[in-house]
Structures are given as structure tokens and as C-alpha cells.
Amino acid sequence: MIRRVKREIRVIGFDDGTFPHKKRGEKVILVGIVMKGGSDVLGAVSRWITIDGLDVTEAIIDSILSSRFRGDLRVILLKGITYAGFNVVDVNRVFRETGLPLIVVVRKRPDFEAIENALRKHFEDWEKRMELIKAGGKIYELIPGKVYYQAIGIDAETAAKIIRATSRNSLIPEALRIAHIVASAVMRGESSKE
Incomplete structure (x- = not known):
């Protein structure tokens, strides 16, 4: 349990690499950046x-x-x-097995109807994937029209404080921004815009 959010809180942020010319079943990189707050990359x-x-x-x-x-x-x-497309994180399993709370950060409010339609069209196991997507729980708005988040294993207010404490050069936490830069550079040879 996080009682007080310190500026130097240790976080790990995950993002995947872009994959414009790859097909279902091929591999892409997932990068996790470990940071102390929003300033120091630890690994x-x-x-x-x-x-x-x-x-x-x-x-x-x-x-x-x-x-x-x-x-x-x-x-x-x-x-x-x-x-990696619709490779869905089971956030509750990650929380249970690591003992760490999760904060899911997105720039656009998810359109669950459009997501479900895409899943129905392309996946036999669409119901399982949709269930995992909805398991993230309530979507909170941090910055109207710009940043949304979900909190798993942590209260929404503390999650918002952590997002703010770990964001420095953009609207999202630095660990996520840097993970995107590294992962896209590995996949494309050069980083892409976040």
C-alpha cells in the first residue's frame, strides 16, 4: 500500500514497439523502463x-x-x-502475481463498442479478450480530453498523484514515454513520435 507519494517513487513503465509491416503471430518488443520518479532512469x-x-x-x-x-x-x-495489436494484459493477474498496483495510462478515452466490434471481427476468442479489457475497471479523466487512467490495486486519487509525480516532459509518465522511444527504435531503427 502506498501511503504517501514521493517524487522519487520507483516505477516501471511498459510500452511495445511499432510494427507496421509485421503480421499476426510475429514478435515485437516490449520494453519496461525503471525510473525513480520522473527524472532518473535506473534500468x-x-x-x-x-x-x-x-x-x-x-x-x-x-x-x-x-x-x-x-x-x-x-x-x-x-x-x-x-x-502488439490485441495482446491484452490481464491486469488483475499481474497485480496478484507481482503484488504491485497498476496504473493504465492512455491519451484517448477507449471506445469499447469499436473495440468489441474489431475483436468480434478478427478473433474467435473475442469474449475473453473483451473481458480482460473491461477488467481494468473505471476510466478516470486526469486532463480533460488528453489523459485518462485506470487504477488496479490502488485508489484513483493516489494513482493520479503518481502520474503527476512521474510526468516531466509530456502529459504521460516519463517511464512510459521513454519505453515508447526505446521500443520503437528497436523495431524501426529510429524512435517514433509518442
């Missing part, structure tokens, strides 16, 4: 995940539990709940 972890697979949850859990940073981490930050 990084990475795993390969499957486009439209169901292996991102295991990749996140494994990267945290096998990391030398494990004991210092207080919060997991996710840039959305889906990675």
Missing part, C-alpha cells in the same frame, strides 16, 4: 511478445519477478491495456 527490461497473441501478461510478470529491480518497485505503469 530497463525487455521481452518479445506476439502480435495479437496472449503472452503479454506473462511477459510483464516474468520481467518484473526476474528483475534485479523487483524489490524497489512500487507501481507498474502501462501505456494502455493492449499491446
Whole structure:
């Protein structure tokens, strides 16, 4: 439990690399950046995940539990709940198995109807994926029209404080911004715009 949010709170933020020319079943990189607050990068972890697979949850859990940073981490930050297309994070399982609360940060409010339609069209197991997406719980608005978040294993007010404390050069936490830069550079040879 986080009683007080310190500026130097240890977080890990995950994002995947872009994959414009890859197909379902191929691999993309998932990068986790470990930071002290929004200023100091302490390290990084990475795993390969499957486009439209169901292996991102295991990749996140494994990267945290096998990391030398494990004991210092207080919060997991996710840039959305889906990675590598519709490879959906089971946020409740990640919380249970790591013991760390999660904050899912997105720039646009999810359109669940459009997501469900896409899942129905492309996946036989669409119901399972939709259930995992909805398991993130209530969506809170941090900055109207610009930043939204979900809080798993942590209250919404504390989650908002953590987002603010770890954001420095953009509207989202630095760990997520840097994870995006690194992951996209690995996949494309150059980072893409966040």
C-alpha cells in the first residue's frame, strides 16, 4: 500500500514497439523502463511478445519477478491495456502475481463498442479478450480530453498523484514515454513520435 507519494517513487513503465509491416503471430518488443520518479532512469527490461497473441501478461510478470529491480518497485505503469495489436494484459493477474498496483495510462478515452466490434471481427476468442479489457475497471479523466487512467490495486486519487509525480516532459509518465522511444527504435531503427 502506498501511503504517501514521493517524487522519487520507483516505477516501471511498459510500452511495445511499432510494427507496421509485421503480421499476426510475429514478435515485437516490449520494453519496461525503471525510473525513480520522473527524472532518473535506473534500468530497463525487455521481452518479445506476439502480435495479437496472449503472452503479454506473462511477459510483464516474468520481467518484473526476474528483475534485479523487483524489490524497489512500487507501481507498474502501462501505456494502455493492449499491446502488439490485441495482446491484452490481464491486469488483475499481474497485480496478484507481482503484488504491485497498476496504473493504465492512455491519451484517448477507449471506445469499447469499436473495440468489441474489431475483436468480434478478427478473433474467435473475442469474449475473453473483451473481458480482460473491461477488467481494468473505471476510466478516470486526469486532463480533460488528453489523459485518462485506470487504477488496479490502488485508489484513483493516489494513482493520479503518481502520474503527476512521474510526468516531466509530456502529459504521460516519463517511464512510459521513454519505453515508447526505446521500443520503437528497436523495431524501426529510429524512435517514433509518442
